[in-house]
Amino acid sequence: MNKIRKLFMIGKDMYIDGIVEVDVLLKNFLPNEHVQRVLDITPAKLREMGIKGVITDLDNTLVAWNVKDATPEVVEWFKEMKANDIKVTIISNNDEERVSVFSEPLEAPFVYSARKPLIRAFKRTAKQMGLNKEEIVVIGDQLLTDVLGGNFAGFHTILVVPIVETDGKITRLNRMIERRILNWMRRKGMITWEEK
């Protein structure tokens, strides 16, 4: 185990100070799986894993952050999940208007202003879905919100490649920190996928 007393740089002018077990600390950000697109996650694959519910992020996971409505492929993905008795709930840190306008046509339950990575919204949603944490996967494009929150709440986490690179202000900062964490994990051999 790698114990260090140092300023651990996580972004420009951003450090974690102290004695840290880096491996333990950073493992919280490690997704259980990594796929290219949300569409690669099929009901068949989920059923094989014993999964009955999906908690998914919206922006840059289902569609680009600046796209208002679901694409035909995403509409189809929701239909397929429903046809296979897999419940899907959308949890987003974005505001009510954005999340409701997107989710309502899909007849998907949603949570807006979820404050991920806080686990409250995750836990509440699992309860509403009537499922155990072992029966739910959390899908998202960000380590600092989706994966960290999903891991803290005890779910299986799946990271997807963000649909577009550009994003809002806060997310740009998140991305920078994220890149450092991913690079570190790659060096440690914790992850094997390559960044595009």
Ligand SMILES: [Mg+2]
């Ligand atoms: Mg996102």
